[in-house]
Amino acid sequence: MDAFSDPGSIPGASTPDGPGQHARAVVRSASSLASLPHPIVHMSRMIVRRLVAAITIVASATVPVHAQSPDVVRTKARAWREANEWALVRELADFAALPNLARDSVGIARNAAWLVRAFEREGFVMRTLDGRGGTPVVTGELRVPGATRTVLLYAHYDGQPVDASQWRSDPWTPQLRGPRGDTVPIATSGRPDPEARLYGRSTSDDKGPIIAVLGALRALRAAGTRPSVNVRLFLEGEEEVGSPHLRAVLQAHRAVLAGADAWLFLDGPVHQSRRPQIVFGARGTLGLELTTYGPIKPVHSGHYGNWAPNPALQLAEVLSSMRSADGTIRIADFLDDVPPPSASERAAIAALPPIDAALRAELALGWTEADGATLAERLLLPSINVRGFRSGGIRGQAANVVPSLAGASIDFRLVPNQTPARVQAKVEGHLRGLGWTVVHDEPDSAMRARTPKLIRLEWREGGYPSVRTPLDAPAARALVAAATKTLGESPLLVPTLGGSLPLAPIVEVLGVPVIVLPTVNHDNNQHAADENLRLRNLFDAVDLFVGVLHGLDRHWPATPARLRPRAER
Numbered sequence: 001m002d003a004f005s006d007p008g009s010i011p012g013a014s015t016p017d018g019p020g021q022h023a024r025a026v027v028r029s030a031s032s033l034a035s036l037p038h039p040i041v042h043m044s045r046m047i048v049r050r051l052v053a054a055i056t057i058v059a060s061a062t063v064p065v066h067a068q069s070p071d072v073v074r075t076k077a078r079a080w081r082e083a084n085e086w087a088l089v090r091e092l093a094d095f096a097a098l099p100n101l102a103r104d105s106v107g108i109a110r111n112a113a114w115l116v117r118a119f120e121r122e123g124f125v126m127r128t129l130d131g132r133g134g135t136p137v138v139t140g141e142l143r144v145p146g147a148t149r150t151v152l153l154y155a156h157y158d159g160q161p162v163d164a165s166q167w168r169s170d171p172w173t174p175q176l177r178g179p180r181g182d183t184v185p186i187a188t189s190g191r192p193d194p195e196a197r198l199y200g201r202s203t204s205d206d207k208g209p210i211i212a213v214l215g216a217l218r219a220l221r222a223a224g225t226r227p228s229v230n231v232r233l234f235l236e237g238e239e240e241v242g243s244p245h246l247r248a249v250l251q252a253h254r255a256v257l258a259g260a261d262a263w264l265f266l267d268g269p270v271h272q273s274r275r276p277q278i279v280f281g282a283r284g285t286l287g288l289e290l291t292t293y294g295p296i297k298p299v300h301s302g303h304y305g306n307w308a309p310n311p312a313l314q315l316a317e318v319l320s321s322m323r324s325a326d327g328t329i330r331i332a333d334f335l336d337d338v339p340p341p342s343a344s345e346r347a348a349i350a351a352l353p354p355i356d357a358a359l360r361a362e363l364a365l366g367w368t369e370a371d372g373a374t375l376a377e378r379l380l381l382p383s384i385n386v387r388g389f390r391s392g393g394i395r396g397q398a399a400n401v402v403p404s405l406a407g408a409s410i411d412f413r414l415v416p417n418q419t420p421a422r423v424q425a426k427v428e429g430h431l432r433g434l435g436w437t438v439v440h441d442e443p444d445s446a447m448r449a450r451t452p453k454l455i456r457l458e459w460r461e462g463g464y465p466s467v468r469t470p471l472d473a474p475a476a477r478a479l480v481a482a483a484t485k486t487l488g489e490s491p492l493l494v495p496t497l498g499g500s501l502p503l504a505p506i507v508e509v510l511g512v513p514v515i516v517l518p519t520v521n522h523d524n525n526q527h528a529a530d531e532n533l534r535l536r537n538l539f540d541a542v543d544l545f546v547g548v549l550h551g552l553d554r555h556w557p558a559t560p561a562r563l564r565p566r567a568e569r
Contacts, residue, residue, distance in 0.1 A: 065146070065225055065226060065227075065228045065550070066554075067225070068223070068225060070485060070547070070554075072223075073220070073223045073225055073546070073550055074486065074543070074546065074547060076219075076223035076224070077219035077222065077223045077542075077543070077546045078219075078543055078546075079222075080218065080222035080223065081219050081539060081542050081546075082191065084215070085192055085535070085539060086186065086187055086188055086189070086190075086191075088211060089176065089186055089192060089538070091211055091214070092174070092198060092211045092533070093176070093186060093198060093200070095114060095207050095210070095211065096172075096174045096198070096201065096202055096207050097172055097173060097174060097200070098110050098114060098172075099172050099201075100158050100159045100202055100237075101158065101161060102134075102158045102237060102238040102240060103241075108135045108136070108158065109136070111157045111158075111237070112128060112135075112136050112157070112235075112237065115138045115157060115210070115235055116128065116138060116140075119214070120140075122214060122218070124142045124231075124233065125140060125141050125142075125143075126139070126140040126233075127139050127256070129249060129253050129256070130249075131237070131245055131249060132245045132249050132252055133245050133248070134237070134238045134244060134245030134249070135236075135237030135245075136237060137234065137235065137237065137253075138157070138233065138235040138237075139232070139235070139257070140232065140233040141230065141231070141232045142231040144226060144227055144229065144230050147227075147228060147230045147553065148553065148558035149229045149230070149552065149556055149558060150230040150231075150232060150259060150260045151230070151231060151260060151261065151262055151263075151549075151552065152233070152234055152260040152512075153213060153231065153232065153234070153263075153266055154234045154235075154263055154264065154265045154266065154267070154514075155206045155209055155210050155213075155235055155236075155265075155266045155267060156206045156235065156236040156237065156238075156239035156240065156267065157202075157206070157207065157235050157236070158238055158239060159201045159205065159207075159240055160201065160527045160531075162529075163529065166528075166530075167529045168199070168530055169199060169200075171200055171201040171531075172200065173200070174199060175198070175199045176192075176196055176198050176199075177197055177199060177532075178193060178195075178196050179193065179195040184196055192535055193535070194534075194535050194536035194539060195534065196534075196535050197521075197532040197533060197534050197535065198533050198535065198538075199530055199531065199532045200531065200532075201531055203524075203531055203532055204524040204526060204531060204532065204533040205267070205520065205524070205527070205531065206267050208519070208520055208533040208537070208538055208541070209266035209520065209541060210235070211538065212266075212519060212541035212542045212545055213266065215542040215545075216542050216543075216546045216549060217549075219542060220550055223546075226550075227549040228549070228551065228552060228553035229552050232260055234263070236502075239502060240527075242287070242460065242462025242463070242502075244462035246502050246506075247505040250505055250506065250510060251509055254509065254510070257510060258510060261475060261512070261556075262479075262512060262513045263506055264516075264548075265282075265514060265515070265517065266517055266519065267516065267518065268499065268516055268518035268520070269518050269522040269524060269526070270519060270521065270522060271355070271492050271494070271522065272355040272358070272359055273353045273355050273492075274521070274522070275353065276483065276491040276540070276544065277491050277492040277494050278479060278480060278483060278491050278493055278494070278516070279494045279515070279516035279517075280469045280470070280493070280515055281466065281467050281469060281495060281496040281497065281503065282466065282501040282503055282516060283379070283413040283414055283496060283497065284414030284415070284420070284463070284464050284465040284466035284467075284500060285411060285412065285413060285414065285463055285464065286411070286412040286414065286423055286459070286460070286463035287410070287412075287459070287460030287463065288409070288410045288411075288427070288457060288459055288460065289408070289409050289456075289457070289458040289460070290315065290319075290407065290408045290410065290455060290456070290457060290458075291405060291406070291407045291455065291456040291458075292311040292312075292314045292315040292405070292454070292455050293311055293404070293448050293454050293455075294308060294309050294310055294311040294314075294402055294404050294406075295402060296445055297404055298392070298401035298402065298403055299401060300401060300402075301400045301401055301402050302400065305402055309402075310403070311391060311403060311404070311405055311406035312391035312392065314406065315406040315407070318408075318431065318434075318436070318455065319386055319389075319408060319410075321434060322384055322430065323384045326369045326371060327369035327378075327383065329382065329384055331426055331427060331430045332426070332429075332430060332433075334423075335382070337418050337422065338381065338382060338415055338417065338418065339416060341380050341495065344470070344472060345380070345468075345471070345495040348471060348493045348494065349374070349376045349377060349380070349495065351492070352374075353492075354374075356368070356370075356374055362523075375498075376494070379496055379498040380415065381415060382412065382415050383413045384410060385410065385411050385412075385413070386408055386409075386410055387410065388407075388408065388409040389406075389408045389409075390406070390407050390408075391403045391405065391407065412463075413498070414465055414466045416465075416466050416467070418465060419465050420463035420465065427457075428457065431455060435453050436453045437453060437455070438455055438457055439454065439455070439456050439457075440457060441456070464500075464502055464503075464504040464505060466503075467503035467504050467514060468495060468496055471493060471495070473513055474556065475513045475515060476513070477555070478552055478555040478556030479515055479517070479548065479552070480493065481554075481555035482547060482551040482552045482554070482555050483517075483544065483548060485547060486543065486546070486547025486548065486551065487544070487547075497516055497518075503516075517544075519538075519541035520533055520537050520541075521533065521534040521536075521537045
């Protein structure tokens, strides 16, 4: 059903006194569009959509944001959420059913169109930006009369590739399962079990948070209010492939994207203790593929073993020269750029609840590489991870040969002051110091024949450095205060996320602070088979976004210098 033939999809439609009363009249007047030629229908629906957005904004602007106390707003918003939990689950299931691989231009376009329609119904003025050779970026803005701050919400709508054979159910047909793993139908009445989980690609990374934002906007409207800040959107379609075009997009559309006081990244999991957390940065990332060479073709291991160089053993030696079994990085000067943690970062780490023993039990780990340090402490350091190794065959595919090639895939996690370019230079210098000839293109047989120790390095595009926003930055203090008021307790404050997010290009191009507000469950199988979102996390995210969007301005007053330009306009 088209969104504009369904009054229930119009902002405020579920609220008797909301602006949807007015919007529904516009929709009913458009019911005769079906008899018009298709191009006219399309244009007319666009006009109706914009009228609905305008009516929603004007009608909701008549009530002061803080006419009601924050506690009253939260109570009303929570009541709306509790009455609409099944609708939120169904909406997420519908959205997650759209395949969203960045390389699938048709699927990505469908996802982008879904986002435009969904946020236009909430009063946003939407725009799709050219991806500068990549996927389109979906942006939007909700202007709030009288607001003195602007917050931009970042999420991504692309997902990781899937191997359907590894999933219990079709990754593009979301399935709700109870706490015991039994399939549960998505109902229309009552309330769902908050411990149930919706399984499907991108349910948690990153479509779940997007649905939570939509739910928070509707809950605020149902409570008779609106955000206290201007809200912008930046919804990226290639984060899962390393955001290779993000910097070019930011530079090309700087004028459109400038002006936000802070970016909030709605990505990543809550703390492993299940407590909410605010994260003030993320490690950078850099990918590398390595190849070593043996004979030009596999040869009999009995006839040529111990004579023809074995590329698998050579590559194993290369990897162990870069990193020890306990995670120590052996590359000379690799840690020279790494700063010690600040006093506030050390204090934040010390305040985190202990979770290492529980994680070891959950992951069946007999030991860790940390030598007594906690996981949180280790995330402040750079790392080298071997994410794949291949040479010859094993088990049923094993053959008694010296293989021709060996390959490994590495991901580096970077911390502040490290850059992809400097890491690349140090790695290549390390290998040359060990006597390896480093090449970046596939060598021919002549080069292989004349070069004793030959290794090919392929540096992956899309790497970026680490970013950390100071914990005492004004935007950080305001977000912590608003979240604390909403949650009834302070969230955990984490200096950096262990994973990587494309924060650096945003900070470098736009000069704006970036903070991560994660909401999904830590055990969501992110990037793997059977990715899932625990419903309790979805519902908690709606409540958290309500409190942040409605209360942020109370803790972040604009300075006189900032107010003057707005008054002049």
